Amino acid sequence: xxxxxxxxxxxxxxxxxxxxxxxxxxxxxxxxxxxxxxxxxxxxxxxxxxxxxxxxxxxxxxxxxxxxxxxxxxxxxxxxxxxxxxxxxxxxxxxxxxxxxxxxxxxxxxxxxxxxxxxxxxxxxxxxxxxxxxxxxxxxxxxxxx
Numbered sequence: 001x002x003x004x005x006x007x008x009x010x011x012x013x014x015x016x017x018x019x020x021x022x023x024x025x026x027x028x029x030x031x032x033x034x035x036x037x038x039x040x041x042x043x044x045x046x047x048x049x050x051x052x053x054x055x056x057x058x059x060x061x062x063x064x065x066x067x068x069x070x071x072x073x074x075x076x077x078x079x080x081x082x083x084x085x086x087x088x089x090x091x092x093x094x095x096x097x098x099x100x101x102x103x104x105x106x107x108x109x110x111x112x113x114x115x116x117x118x119x120x121x122x123x124x125x126x127x128x129x130x131x132x133x134x135x136x137x138x139x140x141x142x143x144x145x146x
Contacts, residue, residue, distance in 0.1 A: 005049065005050075006050055007050065007051065008044075008050060008051035008052065008053050009050075009051075009052055009053070009081055010052075010053040010054075010055055011052060011053070011054055011055070011081075011120070011122070011124050012055050012056075012057050012060060012122070013054045013055070013056065013057060013120075013121070013122045013124075014056075014057045014058075014121075014122050015121065015122075016041060016042070016043050016054060016056055018121045019043070019054050019120065019121055019122060020043050020045075020054070021121075022100075022120050022121050023043075023045040023052055023054070023120070024045060025098065026094075026095065026098045026100060027045075027047075027083070029045035029046060029047050029052065030045065030046045030047075031043060031044065031045050031046075032044045032045065032046045032051070034053075040055060040056065040059035040060065041055075041056040041058070041059050042054050042055045042056055042059075047083075052081075057122075080117070080124075080125040080126060080127050081124070081125075081126050081127065082115075082126075082127040082128075082129060083126065083127065083128055083129070084128075084129055084130065085128050085129070085130050086130060087130060088106050088114055088116060088128065088129075088130045091116075091128055091130075092106075092116070095118060100118055101118070102116050102117070102118055103116075103117045103118055103119055103125075104116060104117040105117055108132065109129070112131055112132055113129050113130070113131055113132065114129065114130055114131075114132050115127055115128070115129040116128055116129070
């Protein structure tokens with residue numbers, strides 16, 4: 001079996017407008033149409049080679065995020081979405097201008113990447129990372145980001 005790429009990830013959200021603001025306005029993803037035959041509420045956003053599908057919590061039995069206090073993320077390894085950015089300092093400035101605070105980091109991951117974490121409005125854990133320009137690892141030896 002060979003997996004070619006991640007096509008999309010679905011997230012459970014409690015407020016489609018608030019989540020749409022985060023993924024559209026803050027992260028700058030393009031909203032795209034959903035199939036007309038879907039009977040549940042949601043919104044779709046597209047980035048370069050991937051999509052996030054937002055599903056309204058009221059229309060599913062699944063839960064969102066890590067709980068109101070984010071305790072799941074604080075306990076160690078946690079599920080998350082990872083997005084590569086060009087410039088972490090500029091990303092932090094942009095996030096703060098939108099009232100989004102960095103939960104953890106920036107910190108070196110140990111393989112030439114600097115990473116940080118934020119929560120979306122529904123406590124979904126989002127990793128934002130960039131390659132450290134001072135990394136001693138040559139580009140061809142850097143591990144693939146999954």
